[in-house]
Amino acid sequence: MAEIDFTRAKSVRRAPDDLPTSLRNYIDYRKSGLSLNHVVGCPLDCGYCVRHLFENFSMKRPHLIVDDEIAVQELVGHWAFRVGVTPIQIFNRATDPFLPGVKKHLFRTLEALDRRGLSNPVLVITRWRIEPSDVHRLEALKNLQLTILVTWSGIDDERVEPVSSAIAAESLEVLAKSASRVKKIFYWRPIISGLNDTVEHFESARQLSDLADATVFTGLFYREEIRAYFRDAGVPDLYAAVARRKILPRDTERRILAHFEDKPIFRKTSCGVAFAHGVPDFNGHFGISEICDICPEAQRKICSEHHYKPDLETVRELGRVVSLARVDDIEISDRRIEVSGSSEAQRYFMQHALNFQVHDRAQPHRLNRHGRAEVGWE
Structure with missing residues (x-):
């Protein structure tokens, strides 16, 4: 695999004044919670990276937008943050949290949150190198419900992914040896039909899954910007069409x-x-029963015991909190809450507050698609 140039990535510079607004706003709400991204820039060059969508793919050196303590203060003071409830993601949009120079900001951020006694779920996603000393520092956290998701694809086409998947496999081994309180996920992604979905890939993934507390698999975000990048790199179109949702x-x-x-x-x-x-x-997700049909029985039992259909006025009140335009147009079934004219941030805040799926009528979730693109399911 290609060598990664870290000569400019071992230290983190201050972000330039002309940073795009999409990155300057370093806190946003996504499906896995409030996303904190006050370090931006990455040398790894994974061709399918969402940085293509944030005008950031050409920034190879990590840059600091604000100091870690300021970022944490802004996060816990955010209108959507709820103590012990709101899931948090750190450095999942514009860098890798375990890059040289970046991980010291990861640790400072985690420790600043932990000192506040917060027990919120925290997700950290990486495909880079985790050292035993890193795990020791993470294990010292006392309050946060921390999960490390180690991304592995098995892709060996350097035009698509120049980073060797062996690095992620080694990181998972390090976590397996020394992580206890910190949970580890084998994050198998992106799975791309015809590229890394052979029996050999499946067997490698199965072996790596033994090192993790759970395995999550998912497909490819294939937006127009990503397709254009691949075409310029000489990669034939991975799918016949682009899509808003992940393709699997x-x-x-x-x-x-x-x-x-x-x-x-x-x-x-x-x-x-x-x-x-x-x-x-x-x-x-428990209300969408076809998503859960592969889950272990013990987990289905836990989710079923905490799954309650909310009453309409409670949902409407949350709609008012997020300034949903049409709170009188909300419908609730045993499967999901349905709204109109909503943003992702509005829906996900309501979803996490209720532990109940919230969908917009303009972006329906088709039966058995599991929230994925229609490509390959027609």
């Missing part, structure tokens, strides 16, 4: 599940995190 065709999923029939494997990130910690899913 029906047949690929079927083969994955057949290969992992006796393993704890999950379609959704929050489901794997919940299983690892023995707690209910903070995204409330």
Whole structure:
């Protein structure tokens, strides 16, 4: 695999004044919670990275937007933050948290949150190198419900992913040897039909899953910006169409599940995190029963005991909190709350407050698609 140039990535500079607004706003709400990204820039060059969507892919050196303590103060003072409830992601949008120079900011951020006595779920996603000393420092945290998600794809086409997947495998081994309080997820992604979905890839993934508390598998974000990047790199179109949601065709999923029939494997990130910690899913997927049909019985029991259909006025009040335009147009079924004219931040805040799925009518979730793109399911 290609060598990564870290000569400019071992230290973190202050971000330039002309940083795009999409990055200058370093706190935003996503499906796995409030996302904190006050360090931006990454040399890893994974071709499918969401940095393409944030005008940031060309920034190879990590940059600091604000000091860690300021970032934490802004996070816990955010209108959507709720003590002990709101899930948090750190450095998941514009850098890798374990890069040289970046991880000291990761540790400072985690420790600043932990000192406040917060027990919120915290997700940290990496494909880079984790050292035993890193795990020792993470294990010293006393309050946060911390999960490390180690991304592995097995892709060996350097035009798509120049970083060797062996690095992630080694990091998972380090976690398996020394992490106890900190939970570890084998984050198998992106799975791309025709590229890394062979029996050999499946067998490698199965072996690595033995090192983790849970396995989560998912497909490819294939937006126009990412397709254009791949075309410029000489990569044939990975799928016939781009899509707003992740692409994972029906047949690929079927083969994955057949290969992992006796393993704890999950379609959704929050489901794997919940299983690892023995707690209910903070995204409330239990109402969408076809998502949960592969979950271990013990986890389904935990989620079922904490799954309550909310009353309409409670939901409307949350709608008012997030300034939802049409609170009188809310409908509730046993599966989901349905709203209109909403943003992702509005829906996800309500979803986490209720542990119940919230969908927008303009972006329907098709039966058995599990919130994925239609590509490969038609």
